[in-house]
Amino acid sequence: MFNLDGVIWDSALHAVADNKDTGEVYYRLPDISDVSIDISADTKDSVDKDGALIKRSYTAKAAAVTLTNTHLVLGAYAGTTGSKKIMVDTAGETEAPKMLLVDPSKADFDLPDEPVTGTVSVTPIYKDGGTGKSFTLSDGEADENTKFQLAAKKITFPTKVKDNAEIVQLLIKYEYKCKDTVIIENHANKFPKTVRLTIVGLYCDPCEKDVLRLGYIVFPSFQPSPETTIAMKNDSTFDYKGDAQSDYCARKKRLFYMVFPKDDVQADED
Structure with a gap:
């Protein structure tokens, strides 16, 4: 049995946004770093007459995701605008x-x-x-x-x-x-659609440091943010962010899940 517990993330690799139902890939972020998943929760407190905390109950969780790609990706940027990348190959179009x-x-x-x-x-x-x-x-x-x-x-x-x-x-x-x-269009009245976001990275077991495996973080219902920045300089990056939504219609109301296959080992390069 593969009883993994300790995980050291080595690096983030890439991320793919697709349709959870059909598997159609909308866009890919090919060279990502600085992946951050910030999980927060709403609370409801029971206090005594003096305001001392008796019991804190958590009522809802949220997960905000941010990552950075090394360069602007037109397909991914189009996804954040609520439109699609338009490719024209006919004169006069x-x-x-x-x-x-x-x-x-x-x-x-x-x-x-x-x-x-x-x-x-x-x-x-x-x-x-x-x-x-x-x-x-x-x-x-x-x-x-x-x-x-x-x-x-x-x-x-x-x-x-x-x-x-x-x-x-x-x-x-x-x-x-x-x-x-x-052509990439950003309309004032269009917003990004919900996607399934899968982030791929390399990790190792602290007790097996020289073996790198591929790990996956999957957000079944992810809402990209339309708030982006485009910097026209040669060292600019593309910041991609959004929020995990509850997988409301599924039996499990997952915000995200992580998968660490034992056999998905990173091959050594010659």
């Missing part, structure tokens, strides 16, 4: 923005894409990095200072821009029909 900084000394510029009608803007950028008033689209030819011409993908700038020493760049902004893109 979606419009994507594009911004280009170009040399103002040239008279014209060829866009790499066919712009969506009405989305092209051209704006001067000055030496201090600030922007000036955007040029307007001309019905005919470009003028000297304020109007640019657009013919298919070719932009002709106002003719005196190249002679203005104060203008160091031109910002061209437009939208185009995009193929092969991923």
Whole structure:
């Protein structure tokens, strides 16, 4: 009999959110750390006339879960918004923005894409990095200072821009029909669905320290939190959190359970 009692967690590995009934995987957090399960309870106290505690009864338990993935995972982030990761692979299915900084000394510029009608803007950028008033689209030819011409993908700038020493760049902004893109939407009125969350980690028996086994923590009914932070820097991480819910319709009202199979031994790497 595998009578495990002492457990030393070595590391967390990954986590999977799926549908408890169908097994459909919604998303995976592939490289996790700093897993924390904070269990709290509500209480009801019986006291005497002086307020001294006679009996404390616990009425309800809750488990809050937090973990960190080494990088932003789009599928998991979409799950926290209450939407799905949208993968577009057909030209013309979606419009994507594009911004280009170009040399103002040239008279014209060829866009790499066919712009969506009405989305092209051209704006001067000055030496201090600030922007000036955007040029307007001309019905005919470009003028000297304020109007640019657009013919298919070719932009002709106002003719005196190249002679203005104060203008160091031109910002061209437009939208185009995009193929092969991923879209993540965060709606104000959509929230994450309940999932089954399984966290996988490595552990050892204190009396068998050199044998690492895989252990599993399963939350049958887990509610992800929509409260997240996205940091646009190369050392940023993705914090994932939520709350275990009672598995209300099951015979056992479990918040979570842990499983430690004896035969699930981590193989040594060559």
